[in-house]
Amino acid sequence: MSVEKPAIAVKGLAFQYPDTEEKVLKNINFTLNNGEILGIIGPTGAGKSTLAMCLNGLIPQIIPGEIEGEIIVKGIDVSQSTVSDMSEHVGFVFQEPENQLSQMTIEEEIAFGMGNLGVPREEMEDRIIDALRQVGLSGFEKRSPLALSGGQQQRLAIAAVMAMRPTIMIMDEPTSMLDPKGKNEVYGVLRNLKEYGMTGIIIDHEVERIATYCDKILVLNEGEIQLFGTPEEVFTNIEFLHRLKLNGPQVTEFIYKYNQLFDRQLKLPTSLEEAVTVFEKESI
Numbered sequence: 145m146s147v148e149k150p151a152i153a154v155k156g157l158a159f160q161y162p163d164t165e166e167k168v169l170k171n172i173n174f175t176l177n178n179g180e181i182l183g184i185i186g187p188t189g190a191g192k193s194t195l196a197m198c199l200n201g202l203i204p205q206i207i208p209g210e211i212e213g214e215i216i217v218k219g220i221d222v223s224q225s226t227v228s229d230m231s232e233h234v235g236f237v238f239q240e241p242e243n244q245l246s247q248m249t250i251e252e253e254i255a256f257g258m259g260n261l262g263v264p265r266e267e268m269e270d271r272i273i274d275a276l277r278q279v280g281l282s283g284f285e286k287r288s289p290l291a292l293s294g295g296q297q298q299r300l301a302i303a304a305v306m307a308m309r310p311t312i313m314i315m316d317e318p319t320s321m322l323d324p325k326g327k328n329e330v331y332g333v334l335r336n337l338k339e340y341g342m343t344g345i346i347i348d349h350e351v352e353r354i355a356t357y358c359d360k361i362l363v364l365n366e367g368e369i370q371l372f373g374t375p376e377e378v379f380t381n382i383e384f385l386h387r388l389k390l391n392g393p394q395v396t397e398f399i400y401k402y403n404q405l406f407d408r409q410l411k412l413p414t415s416l417e418e419a420v421t422v423f424e425k426e427s428i
């Protein structure tokens with residue numbers, strides 16, 4: 145029986161920039177299965193972006209430094225592959241949507257990345273239609289990217305990456321410049337990645353949304369993994385998170401405080417629905 149390879153397997157990863165005194169990543173080990181969505185959280189400077197950039201070889205190939213350990217993405221050893229080859233497997237979406245957009249029309253914007261991969265013209269047309277449908281921007285082909293709202297621009301940036309058909313999508317703080325509506329739009333697309341057989345990684349400070357949309361959570365602090373597990377496994381460690389100056393979802397924090405104030409031991413929920421169930425049981 146053949147066992148499916150994980151989407152990402154990281155073993156003993158450590159990294160140091162040339163001008164930092166200490167390692168920015170230390171002994172990182174984790175595995176992400178195909179189709180899972182991973183949320184990476186941690187304080188500023190924890191090493192979240194650095195970790196993400198190691199996963200497609202951007203570090204150390206474009207941004208140099210001293211790297212140790214092994215990163216296997218879809219069975220490929222990243223250290224033995226070029227960044228351009230890895231871009232077929234791993235797509236990246238960054239914080240500021242407008243910095244990722246350079247073309248006059250939305251369809252040209254989506255065609256741009258595919259052109260770099262050498263996708264034939266007829267195939268491009270199909271992929272443009274498909275990618276715009278996936279992010280809810282069908283019918284916008286001829287518009288200027290600049291005429292879109294922030295949330296729509298970020299969805300376009302995601303569509304441009306999706307059209308390149310990577311199997312893994314990494315989003316580094318994709319919603320930090322967006323209003324709540326834009327944030328919801330981007331997380332809606334993140335949830336749909338699974339439907340298209342993709343694996344997703346999102347770095348964000350939005351713990352409510354991370355808890356709701358992600359299958360696994362990785363907590364990074366000072367370059368080390370502090371917690372890795374399901375949202376329930378991670379966010380119920382609320383006191384530990386507080387020691388790292390992190391908060392859990394508001395609903396988790398609320399029940400935690402309630403337990404303290406009224407000397408109770410209610411199960412800590414990570415979603416509103418779960419909190420309702422906890423209180424229903426409480427009032428029986």
Ligand SMILES: Nc1ncnc2c1ncn2[C@@H]1O[C@H](COP(=O)(O)OP(=O)(O)OP(=O)(O)O)[C@@H](O)[C@H]1O
Nearest residue numbers: 161163164168186187188189190191192193194195
């Ligand atoms: N190109 C670089 N050269 C030297 N040091 C860097 C470089 N990029 C990041 N660093 C340092 O590495 C550490 C980790 O940075 P990184 O951006 O990965 O953290 P982060 O968790 O993504 O932070 P944030 O939440 O603020 O984006 C920080 O101390 C940062 O100053």
